[in-house]
Amino acid sequence: MAASSRFGGHGPLLLGLALTRIIGWGSTFYSPSVLVGALDREIGLNAEIVFGGITILLITGALVAPAIGRVLDREGTRRSMCIGAVICALGLAVLSQAQGPVSYLASWFVIGLGHAMSLANTGNVTIAQLMGERTRRVIGLMMLVTGLASSVFWPLTAVLMNAFGWRMTLIVFAAMQLVIVLPIYAAIPRYRHVPGPTAAPTAVPGASLAGEHGSVAAHSRRAAFWLVALAFSASGLVSWGLPLHLITLFQEAGLTQGEAVWVATLSGPATLAARAIDATLGERLRAEKVALFGLLLGPALCLLLPFVPMTIMTAAAFVVLFSAALGVISVARATLPLALFGRNGFAAMLGKLTVPQNMAFSAAPLLFAVMVERLGASSTLMISAAIQAIGFVAMFALVRMVARG
Template identity: 85%
Template sequence: MAASPRFGGHGPLLCGLALTRIIGWGSTFYSPSVLVSALDRDIGLNTEIVFGGITILLITGALVAPAIGRRLDREGTRRSMCVGAVACALGLAILSLAQGPVSYLASWFVIGIGHALSLANVGNVTIAQLMGDRTRRVIGLMMLVTGLASSVFWPLTAALMDAFGWRTTLLVFAAMQIVIVLPIYAAVPRFHHLPPSAPAGAVAASLAAENGRVAPEARRAAFWLVALAFSASGLVSWGLPLHLITLFQEAGLTQAEAVWIASLSGPATIAARAVDAMAGERLPAEKVALFGLLLGPVMCLALPLVPMTTMAAAAFVLLFSAALGVISVARATLPLALFGRNGFAAMLGRLTVPQNITFAAAPLLFAVLVERFGADATLIVSAAIQAIGFAAMLALVRMLARA
């Protein structure tokens, strides 16, 4: 990445920002998966409370994202990201001192503020402000790297816990925010909507890119179609994968078979993101999203209709996860293509509200579906929810074709 002239001299900074994503997501969002047993043993927190921290993180992000987005459009992302790194460090330090559910959950509120200020949408806005018309490919590459966060931080968290305990582990993560992440954020250049010395042609091209493809009178309808499409797909993508092992076991696979098949999800998602990052610019982002939103429900409907074998389950995981990988990239890049760079951060902030609320509700909803209705019914409900997202995206594609 650093050596390619296509990144306009920003290669080293983009590599640094990729590192901050791995540290940011790995030390916050993914860490409870490893910490849960120690938190239960030492301070009596059950699984629901431990993962309730993630729910607080998402809801906090939904509450503050619109205001943060408006500020990012005015002054760029550097100050926000630096403050976010400090807030994440503070939240992790408070988490290391937790004595019970109240202090534990309060720490996640602080982490959620830091997360909203420095990760989530802010990283994509930074790339849009740095890379211009190369944003889609770079966001795809960044999301590809972000997919490694769990692979890096799950074993790292476990190793640090074994050596020093969970409290010291969280202090190490807090120190990473200050020592590694903060200096990288501080290197982000100040944002200018247009270079002062840009030639007239470049100014015209930049202004065209800022306007987006949606006419002003159609923006409200387009916004709600995008929000509905990605919220519906996100409700499934943040809920169903957490219960794949249980679903496969209920359908007759052994635990060992279910585990290794479910583990195919990560590589399939990363592979789909890689393909989209390399070749996706040849297709409009909304048509790529439409394909993913069609493939997901088709797979959920097909699995209950075929005998449950290891091959059928593996095919489902590979194709369903590939669909999720494509949609996750489209979720970050489609708003830029539709609405332009002008107000991009504010638009992402507004989209965060319905999306984060559905993301936060997804694990509990699917836990109830699996427990009360079983595997086949859960897959059918998943297909129905995703079909709503597909219908919304299809309406958006037709709207753009008419325009």
């Protein structure tokens, strides 16, 4: 009862939404990592094509996010998320029948549409419309739970695939969307939009004007938008690319494969720990200053690593600190737009920000694969530092703008 009242009576629903995040991300974004071998053996899909499905998912999300955002601000999220769950189920069912690269990649367009309607930004908008001033903490907790999706679905996918094959595994995932996810989405309260400058979600009576319209002055909103987009797109280009190649970078610097793999496994716990700290203590600090710290720590570490002797302890310290920086930035990416621009039009703003961010995310794996192969570890780290430094400068300019405002 205490936990439920702490979350405005929405405790059980939030637990259900946390479960839908694990199922949604685990069955779509993370499943190809386990299915890749079977897809290669049975229908001849190489790793580039298999993970190309994720690229299509991200690009599809970028293309439809602005339009979805406008609908979410006007109608709330329940209908969109319910439709999205059905579309995800359909996409997974189509994926289970793939016979080659064309049908495989086409199914990811369907999954990408469902993903954009029910996960990604939509989940954060739901929390904002339900939780009001407590949005930042709850989003942080939700992202903490989402970080468990791979830990749950990698072994689950492997068990199902070994028992029933990859096609039936995807059918099971499709059924989860209809049997588990859809009823939870249907339990989201109906959202009554009140047009006009004083609009406020009905779940948050008495919300402050700053919370409703944000901390950025009206005449600065366009500049603030592009600074946020630049900061998070630059950091996302690195965070979605560099971690995929850390094992290779550590091996090139002198660690054995076993040592490099062991060190790389520290990334997940460090990211989760940073998100947990931000979720519990972050409300005491402004979101843009937390993001600024993460954007400073990341490039500093990438700049420093090539100049220190590579040992297991050095690599471990880099992974822990770098992953912690990425953890707080990922939370800020979801919560900073709310602090800057307010709940009024929050979904539309997230939708617009998704376009440059998802384009950067989708390009990152291939870009870093090329850099690691052609330029080597040290140059890749230097370029990573430079890209993140662009993000830091943009965020620093944003902090100055907010302070002046």
